Amino acid sequence: MNNGCNRWQAINQLHLVLSATILLIFCFSFLGTGWITSAAQIPEIQQRGYLTIAVKDNLRPLGFRDANGNLQGLEIDLAQRLAVDLLGKPNAVKLQPVANRDRLSVVLNNKVDFAIARVTATESRSRLVSLSVPYYFDGSYVVVKDTAIQQINDLAKRKIAVLNNSSTIADVRYYVPNAELVGVNSYEEGRSQIESNTVAAFAADASVLSGWVQQYPQYRLLPTKLSTAPLSVVMPKGLQYDDLRRQVNEAIARYLAEGWLKQRAQYWGLP
Structure with missing residues (x-):
C-alpha cells in the first residue's frame, strides 16, 4: 500500500515539474522578444489616435534631423501624409528612429505599427513581413569630384570604390568592365578615398549619395542609373492586418498617380 502511495506521489510530482517546465518555456518564448502585445490594427490605431512609425534619423535626404533637431526628409513626409489619410491629421504620428539592423525586427516584435526606413523590397524580406x-x-x-568626368564611360580604366560584397559591384562591372574596383567597408571610407584622390569615383545607392551632394557641393552624381531597387513600407503579416495594409497601399498608389511622391523626391534632391 505504501509502495502504491509513493508511486502516485512520484507521478504527481513529475506532472507538477513538467507543467512548470512547459509554463516556463511558454513564458520565456514571449520574454525573448521583449514584447507581449501584438501590432495594432486599424480600429485600435484610430482609438489610440496616432501611428507609431520607425524611421531613419541619420540618412539625408530620406530621414534626418535639421539644425534644430527636427526630423525631415522624404520618408518623414510620407509618414506624416499617411497619418493624414489614416487618422485625419499630420501630427497624429510618433516617429521612432531606428538602426538599420532593427528595421524589420521592430515590426516583427510589434514595437511599431510599421516602418518607413529605406527598406529595399526583396523576396527574402517578404517572407518575414509585408x-x-x-x-x-x-x-x-x-558620385565623382573631378569635373572632367561627365559620363560613366569617362571612368574607363579608372579606379572606382564600391562597398565590399555589395550588389553594386556587378552593376559597375557591367557598365564599366575595364575599370579597377576598390573595395571599401563603409560610405565614409568611400568618400575618404575620393577626397584623397585614391579613386576617381564611388558607386553606391542614390538615396545615400544624394545626401553627399547636398552636404558637399564638390560632388556630383553621374546621370547613368546602374540599377533599380524599390523602397517599401514594412508592415506586419497576418489576416488581422489586411485593412492596415490595404489602406497604406491604396494611399501610396494614389500619391504616385497624383505625382506627389515624385514632387517630394525632387524637392529632397533625389534623382
Whole structure:
C-alpha cells in the first residue's frame, strides 16, 4: 500500500515539474522578444489616435534631423501624409528612429505599427513581413569630384570604390568592365578615398549619395542609373492586418498617380 502511495506521489510530482517546465518555456518564448502585445490594427490605431512609425534619423535626404533637431526628409513626409489619410491629421504620428539592423525586427516584435526606413523590397524580406507597393525607386549611381568626368564611360580604366560584397559591384562591372574596383567597408571610407584622390569615383545607392551632394557641393552624381531597387513600407503579416495594409497601399498608389511622391523626391534632391 505504501509502495502504491509513493508511486502516485512520484507521478504527481513529475506532472507538477513538467507543467512548470512547459509554463516556463511558454513564458520565456514571449520574454525573448521583449514584447507581449501584438501590432495594432486599424480600429485600435484610430482609438489610440496616432501611428507609431520607425524611421531613419541619420540618412539625408530620406530621414534626418535639421539644425534644430527636427526630423525631415522624404520618408518623414510620407509618414506624416499617411497619418493624414489614416487618422485625419499630420501630427497624429510618433516617429521612432531606428538602426538599420532593427528595421524589420521592430515590426516583427510589434514595437511599431510599421516602418518607413529605406527598406529595399526583396523576396527574402517578404517572407518575414509585408512590403507595400514601392514609394521610391532607389538604385546605384556613381558620385565623382573631378569635373572632367561627365559620363560613366569617362571612368574607363579608372579606379572606382564600391562597398565590399555589395550588389553594386556587378552593376559597375557591367557598365564599366575595364575599370579597377576598390573595395571599401563603409560610405565614409568611400568618400575618404575620393577626397584623397585614391579613386576617381564611388558607386553606391542614390538615396545615400544624394545626401553627399547636398552636404558637399564638390560632388556630383553621374546621370547613368546602374540599377533599380524599390523602397517599401514594412508592415506586419497576418489576416488581422489586411485593412492596415490595404489602406497604406491604396494611399501610396494614389500619391504616385497624383505625382506627389515624385514632387517630394525632387524637392529632397533625389534623382
